[in-house]
Amino acid sequence: MKDTAPSLTSVKPAGRKFTGTDRRAPLRGGLQGCGEYGAGQTAGRFYPIACVALEVTQRCNLDCTLCYLSDRAEMTYDPPLSVLFARLATIHSHYGPGVSVQLTGGDPTLRKVEDLETLCREIKRLGMRSCLMTNGIRASRAFLIRLAAAGLDDVAFHVDMTQERKGFASEAELNTVRRAYIRRTRGLGLRVLFNTTVFGDNFDELPSLARFLRDRPEVAFVSFQMQADTGRGLLRERPDAITQDSVIRAIEAGYETPMHFDTASVGHSKCNRYASVVTAGGRAVSVLSAKQLTHKVMAALEQADESADGHIDIRDSVRRLVRRNPLLALRAGVHLLGRVLRLGSGLLRGPVRRQSVFIHNFMAADALEEDRCASCVFMVATANGPLSMCVHNAQRDQHLATPERIDGPTGPSWWNAAVPRLSGGPDLPDLNDPALAPLKRLKGQMRALRRTQKDAS
Ligand code: SF4
Structure with missing residues (x-):
């Protein structure tokens, strides 16, 4: 168990309140400060932030072996819509229209579909983009049809072996799930993304998985997220064999082409690597081959x-x-x-599509690097304002426990994740009270520890 997370003030978030006229200036300043604002930098030049996560629940219908949630996530209440609307307003005031808002959790599909429809409409009203981040289990076609009609822009499916889905013994076998998810989105006008955690048990399969995704013209965006020692998951340190360079080599082997991950940057190069390809008929060619x-x-x-x-x-x-x-x-x-x-014969076999490929390198909770946190392009909306995702992952319970003030037509009220609805005063239960953590509501490391203690007693 980790109890070494930095305090709320020990790492400065990039999500400082926007007060000037140039919304890109804070991120640009963070990147300039650590020498990451070169000619290929897109962040802070073309947009003020890459995306902001809006966690609509902490609950999940899976218990992945690598998970950024906290052990206490299952004993939290979902934020009421008024809290989520207040957070959307904060996101909008920081970053303006155009920002991508990730509806995430936990798994957001555990909320009522009506709640998600309401949020999609509000995001659209504010001129922002919405993305549903889901493991797909409850994201049926009927569910997606409703959200698409409410204005959902993107759906990102997380599928990989960390999820321990029953009956699937490899990434290759999970391609059945990926195909089914793609079929559910057909004709809905949604941009389709796939997220994969790269860890010791699937690293050897990375080239074949990359090839599978390359050959899906419906998939616009592919993200590989490297194992990180953070959150409640049972797996911890990343194996030495998994580095940004080794992941790039494995992806290039799968795409069967050099992909020029060093031409354009999205934030700090130690955090993110980006490539853009065109694909057709089982072939891919990098778009960013001419750096200058x-x-x-x-x-x-x-x-x-x-x-x-x-x-x-x-x-x-x-x-x-x-x-x-x-x-x-x-x-x-x-x-x-x-x-x-250069796609050659591929042009005869299928449509030409552009695909973005992303490698994300989250930090370990007890090894946050200040310059990366200060130039973070992935934020989470919290009771304490937008915060770097890595910082948030290291401090989740503190943020979930913070009483958040919501100003309504009849005056202020307060909420934290330990209560089901808004309260008249800020004196709320402490989410970190051990009495709130019975074994059956724990997941991840803390459950494993409690089980061991119980078996030993
Ligand atoms: S979430 Fe972490 S790894 Fe990603 S950009 Fe932010 S600081 Fe870097």
């Missing part, structure tokens, strides 16, 4: 940007770029066409 040209185009897009709300409007900026610098636009177009033509 990519950086020139990025600089020109930045100059052409006239957006006032913090998120660059890429279409508008491209139109302006074509008008102001037609030669550069032509060079970029010719480059892109050349890359597509």
